[in-house]
Amino acid sequence: MNIEQQITSLRVELQEHNHKYYVLDTPTISDFEFDQKLKQLQALELAHPEYDDPNSPSHRVGGAVTKNFETIVHEHRMYSLDNSYSKEDLEDWETRIKKMVDGDVSYTCELKYDGASISLTYENGALLRAVTRGDGFQGDDVTTNIKTIKSVPLKLTGDYPPKFDIRGEIILPWEGFNIMNEEREALGLELYRNPRNTASGSLKLQDSAEVAKRPLDCLLYNITGNNLGITTQIESLQKARDWGFKVPNASKLVHSIEEVLEFVNHWDVARHDLPYETDGVVVKVNNLQQQEELGYTAKAPRWAMAYKFKAEQVSTRLREITYQVGRTGAITPVANLEPVELAGTTVKRASLHNADQIEKLDIREGDEVFVEKGGEIIPKIIAVDLTKRPVISAPTVYISECPECSTTLIRKEGEAQHYCPNEAGCPPQIVGRIQHYISRKALDIEGLGGETVALLVKENLILDYADLYTLTVDQLLPLERMAQKSAENLVNGVEASKTIPFERVLFGLGIRYVGETVAKKLAKHYRHIDAIATASEEDLISVDEIGGKIAESVIAFFEKETNRHLIERLKAHGVQLEISAEKLANQSDTLKGKTFVVSGVFEMPRNDLKKLIEDNGGKVSSSISAKTSYVVAGDKMGPSKLEKATSLGVSIITEKDFLLLIR
Ligand code: AMP
Ligand code: ZN
Numbered sequence: 001m002n003i004e005q006q007i008t009s010l011r012v013e014l015q016e017h018n019h020k021y022y023v024l025d026t027p028t029i030s031d032f033e034f035d036q037k038l039k040q041l042q043a044l045e046l047a048h049p050e051y052d053d054p055n056s057p058s059h060r061v062g063g064a065v066t067k068n069f070e071t072i073v074h075e076h077r078m079y080s081l082d083n084s085y086s087k088e089d090l091e092d093w094e095t096r097i098k099k100m101v102d103g104d105v106s107y108t109c110e111l112k113y114d115g116a117s118i119s120l121t122y123e124n125g126a127l128l129r130a131v132t133r134g135d136g137f138q139g140d141d142v143t144t145n146i147k148t149i150k151s152v153p154l155k156l157t158g159d160y161p162p163k164f165d166i167r168g169e170i171i172l173p174w175e176g177f178n179i180m181n182e183e184r185e186a187l188g189l190e191l192y193r194n195p196r197n198t199a200s201g202s203l204k205l206q207d208s209a210e211v212a213k214r215p216l217d218c219l220l221y222n223i224t225g226n227n228l229g230i231t232t233q234i235e236s237l238q239k240a241r242d243w244g245f246k247v248p249n250a251s252k253l254v255h256s257i258e259e260v261l262e263f264v265n266h267w268d269v270a271r272h273d274l275p276y277e278t279d280g281v282v283v284k285v286n287n288l289q290q291q292e293e294l295g296y297t298a299k300a301p302r303w304a305m306a307y308k309f310k311a312e313q314v315s316t317r318l319r320e321i322t323y324q325v326g327r328t329g330a331i332t333p334v335a336n337l338e339p340v341e342l343a344g345t346t347v348k349r350a351s352l353h354n355a356d357q358i359e360k361l362d363i364r365e366g367d368e369v370f371v372e373k374g375g376e377i378i379p380k381i382i383a384v385d386l387t388k389r390p391v392i393s394a395p396t397v398y399i400s401e402c403p404e405c406s407t408t409l410i411r412k413e414g415e416a417q418h419y420c421p422n423e424a425g426c427p428p429q430i431v432g433r434i435q436h437y438i439s440r441k442a443l444d445i446e447g448l449g450g451e452t453v454a455l456l457v458k459e460n461l462i463l464d465y466a467d468l469y470t471l472t473v474d475q476l477l478p479l480e481r482m483a484q485k486s487a488e489n490l491v492n493g494v495e496a497s498k499t500i501p502f503e504r505v506l507f508g509l510g511i512r513y514v515g516e517t518v519a520k521k522l523a524k525h526y527r528h529i530d531a532i533a534t535a536s537e538e539d540l541i542s543v544d545e546i547g548g549k550i551a552e553s554v555i556a557f558f559e560k561e562t563n564r565h566l567i568e569r570l571k572a573h574g575v576q577l578e579i580s581a582e583k584l585a586n587q588s589d590t591l592k593g594k595t596f597v598v599s600g601v602f603e604m605p606r607n608d609l610k611k612l613i614e615d616n617g618g619k620v621s622s623s624i625s626a627k628t629s630y631v632v633a634g635d636k637m638g639p640s641k642l643e644k645a646t647s648l649g650v651s652i653i654t655e656k657d658f659l660l661l662i663r
Contacts, residue, residue, distance in 0.1 A: 434468070
């Protein structure tokens with residue numbers, strides 16, 4: 001094989017594995033092998049730029065940055081859908097249809113995926129362009145970002161037409177959404193509200209490498225073009241699957257509205273088990289000839305109808321809007337409601353998110369409001385019942401001063417949230433930072449809880465987390481409900497935290513954007529707090545996975561005199577602010593890039609085994625997949641794990657084998 005053939009064959013092979021993994025969910029090689037092949041391809045491409053192909057699987061990792069997204073006019077308009085909410089609505093629709101077309105009408109029922117619509121154009125089997133819906137007539141070219149979504153085929157297989165558009169939805173499955181939010185929570189950032197907005201926001205990120213990190217997926221539902229040789233909707237879904245697209249299997253061909261309703265009723269319950277969110281069903285006339293006869297209204301196709309699942313909704317009175325201050329100073333407005341039953345729980349409060357949201361709803365104290373529990377975690381206020389608005393009512397004026405410390409609030413350009421800038425003197429920020437410092441994933445101080453921290457601050461016994469180390473039993477005893485025993489526990493817990501490793505202390509400092517993972521990376525790279533404190537922005541960015549935002553925030557933290565002083569005090573108390581010599585001696589890169597699953601009972605404690613893996617540069621994962629490099633099997637390893645590892649061809653090794661691996 002010459003170089004060009006080698007490159008082509010690697011590309012085809014990698015593309016097949018991508019399809020098996022991300023579309024069919026049945027991988028046949030391990031991640032390690034996949035990465036090897038990808039690296040091989042990247043090396044060849046680098047040495048031979050003359051064979052470049054924008055649709056090479058190597059472009060999946062992202063990296064290209066888009067400053068301005070180009071506007072593209074859709075060759076075929078992207079319509080919206082009409083909504084129906086009842087059997088009667090659907091029957092009316094059928095009556096209208098039957099007046100316009102001859103013959104029997106069958107329907108394809110599909111789930112309505114809740115994400116951001118996308119139109120993909122393919123030419124000669126290669127992805128040419130990906131455009132957002134925009135206003136339906138024209139949208140933004142987001143091709144660079146879409147290419148990072150692994151279930152979007154860059155090259156097609158089978159007998160695809162030379163040119164066509166395919167439409168679908170970019171979604172973010174629940175699991176990935178929850179992981180993203182856990183990370184944000186650890187960073188003290190405002191949580192993403194729902195998967196749909198997060199998916200749709202992802203499309204317009206400027207850095208495609210950021211998009212590549214998000215676990216997005218693309219589900220397709222419509223092929224558009226000329227002379228496609230397809231006659232029904234259900235057939236087109238199968239074709240799309242054959243060409244390599246991800247099309248959920250829930251779709252069903254039915255022959256009456258009765259059957260449509262059966263489909264709806266089934267999925268109204270079963271949807272709760274889906275890995276992603278769906279807010280209804282889309283019913284489409286199956287015969288494409290009939291679709292053409294029916295055509296479009298100004299806004300939507302006449303041949304399709306969305307049936308919306310009912311979100312549970314109630315109305316109640318808004319008593320008062322209050323404002324919460326978080327540990328980073330972010331202000332969140334909260335709606336305090338007259339308690340009301342909704343979907344099995346009593347709802348008393350709902351988040352109003354920010355000033356824009358209040359303005360958009362024009363929500364006022366005393367209003368009767370509609371509260372809904374849909375796909376969101378927190379109940380949401382969807383509208384005000386204007387018919388019930390009291391005669392005397394004034395628009396809500398957003399606070400301009402911090403409710404806790406009266407400092408004038410700031411709102412940075414482009415940010416939705418207001419902030420209290422009084423880091424040093426604002427009580428909830430002071431308390432919040434200390435609570436973060438003592439939390440389980442940080443210094444994990446036993447015998448000290450969040451409420452006690454608040455009390456200690458209130459009593460002026462502590463002002464920052466370094467003050468914890470000077471607390472004495474005598475100081476604590478006069479406090480309410482503080483017995484000798486609990487006071488001793490607290491002081492001992494604080495003492496014990498001096499052995500907590502550097503990376504967790506670094507996380508505990510509460511530097512914005514420095515979550516658990518970033519703290520680990522920084523600790524490992526710099527090994528000492530002083531090296532981090534004096535690193536330049538350039539230097540910080542050169543560390544694997546540290547971006548500009550994080551670097552800026554680290555620098556801002558250490559620029560502050562108070563923070564530098566805080567660190568010096570922690571040092572003086574003996575808190576771990578460097579990687580200990582002992583630990584350093586036990587560290588290596590031997591297992592870099594390898595993922596381990598640990599299963600069964602071992603001679604050494606399980607946690608020590610996991611730590612050994614991480615100290616040597618490996619990753620520990622809890623479930624076996626094609627990404628697993630090794631399963632370390634102890635006594636009594638579960639039979640299902642054994643079977644899974646065997647079927648995926650993952651190497652199974654003993655504790656002894658493992659120790660040899662790192663010697
Ligand atoms: P709406 O935004 O409520 O008008 O709903 C129309 C949108 O639903 C379309 O633009 C699509 O993006 C989306 N959608 C989700 N699933 C489907 C599906 N199976 N068929 C057609 N449209 C769908
Ligand atoms: Zn404040």
